Amino acid sequence: xxxxxxxxxxxxxxxxxxxxxxxxxxxxxxxxxxxxxxxxxxxxxxxxxxxxxxxxxxxxxxxxxxxxxxxxxxxxxxxxxxxxxxxxxxxxxxxxxxxxxxxxxxxxxxxxxxxxxxxxxxxxxxxxxxxxxxxxxxxxxxxxxxxxxxxxxxxxxxxxxxxxxxxxxxxxxxxxxxxxxxxxxxxxxxxxxxxxxxxxxxxxxxxxxxxxxxxxxxxxxxxxxxxxxxxxxxxxxxxxxxxxxxxxxxxxxxxxxxxxxxxxxxxxxxxxxxxxxxxxxxxxxxxxxxxxxxxxxxxxxxxxxxxxxxxxxxxxxxxxxxxxxxxxxxxxxxxxxxxxxxxxxxxxxxxxxxxxxxxxxxxxxxxxxxxxxxxxxxxxxxxxxxxxxxxxxxxxxxxxxxxxxxxxxxxxxxxxxxxxxxxxxxxxx
Numbered sequence: 303x304x305x306x307x308x309x310x311x312x313x314x315x316x317x318x319x320x321x322x323x324x325x326x327x328x329x330x331x332x333x334x335x336x337x338x339x340x341x342x343x344x345x346x347x348x349x350x351x352x353x354x355x356x357x358x359x360x361x362x363x364x365x366x367x368x369x370x371x372x373x374x375x376x377x378x379x380x381x382x383x384x385x386x387x388x389x390x391x392x393x394x395x396x397x398x399x400x401x402x403x404x405x406x407x408x409x410x411x412x413x414x415x416x417x418x419x420x421x422x423x424x425x426x427x428x429x430x431x432x433x434x435x436x437x438x439x440x441x442x443x444x445x446x447x448x449x450x451x452x453x454x455x456x457x458x459x460x461x462x463x464x465x466x467x468x469x470x471x472x473x474x475x476x477x478x479x480x481x482x483x484x485x486x487x488x489x490x491x492x493x494x495x496x497x498x499x500x501x502x503x504x505x506x507x508x509x510x511x512x513x514x515x516x517x518x519x520x521x522x523x524x525x526x527x528x529x530x531x532x533x534x535x536x537x538x539x540x541x542x543x544x545x546x547x548x549x550x551x552x553x554x555x556x557x558x559x560x561x562x563x564x565x566x567x568x569x570x571x572x573x574x575x576x577x578x579x580x581x582x583x584x585x586x587x588x589x590x591x592x593x594x595x596x597x598x599x600x601x602x603x604x605x606x607x608x609x610x611x612x613x614x615x616x617x618x619x620x621x622x623x624x625x626x627x628x629x630x631x632x633x634x635x636x637x638x639x640x641x642x643x644x645x646x647x648x649x650x651x652x653x654x655x656x657x658x659x660x661x662x663x664x665x666x667x668x669x670x671x672x673x674x675x676x677x678x679x680x681x682x683x684x685x686x687x688x689x690x691x692x693x694x695x696x697x698x699x700x701x702x703x704x705x706x707x708x709x710x711x712x713x714x715x716x717x718x719x720x721x722x723x724x725x726x727x728x729x730x731x
Contacts, residue, residue, distance in 0.1 A: 472662020
């Protein structure tokens, strides 16, 4: 029986051409075996002992089974730490992720599987969007130069409460309580929810937009830009172009943006792939004591992707996973929403304000108090009585003078030129 290397130190592992996360049924390994590549499979979806289990898994794939028995295919099993160590020994190897195996990871490897999933989807997204992102960035440079950092909002809601509005399916039924609460407390609204609030005539104090795709414009089609906008540098350019200068922050992990942040004194925030995280980061910068989330289902209760009235609301079509409601009952979700749930919960655990979430039958958010409309209104009323302060506003500071905008724009363009490649310049022609 070939070794599974479950206890082999990295120094004893032979070099490989490809490392694969997940064994599955072995179907995805056939092409790699046929190409004669040296393959290491990190079988986080296979429990120990492994020998007989591997042979059973690969019984329907004779050429893969033969490669394993002839030691041309290496399968590593063991606890998550062992798999991570084996992966670290694969320097220079191509990485392949068998996504179905991530969902089938054994319980002790679930956290590792979700981390791999986040990185994998982020890499796929970045590869597919790199040209668009750079084009958006170049067109957004004037808007970035004119904007203020979200740190200018610091203290705007000190001691008070902020309503953060997402576009989950439950937003429909919470519109009456949101309308009542918004009379006394400011709203930070993700762009996908704007058509719903506009139709219901609920005030928007700050809109938030991060998506680089042209379809982002759809969220603003029926909305007058009567409120400020906070945006990411890679957002679809026609969105900030339709608003007066507002607020900006740079997602971390980008060398160009890190350099620009230092040049212009703009803030850098953790990137999470969801506009809701950016809305929560802005809310935290305002230093409230309380943040109330409305429509933040991070699941698909009722099989719908968004609240009715959202531009892209539809029936959920992809194969659904499960998360848990506040009562412990499973509720359908998607891989993307599950990843967003992770990043939102991570923010809530580390942020200073108390977080309440209106419970619409979606995901139970760890760290937040799940509550009903009556409970949320009671807490908001108590907060208003305690602070005795007027309703906060998020209007930006006066516009930057023309000479200052020009100087900041020149600095951004110079920085971008430092990072340009010949292919980038060719795409700009």
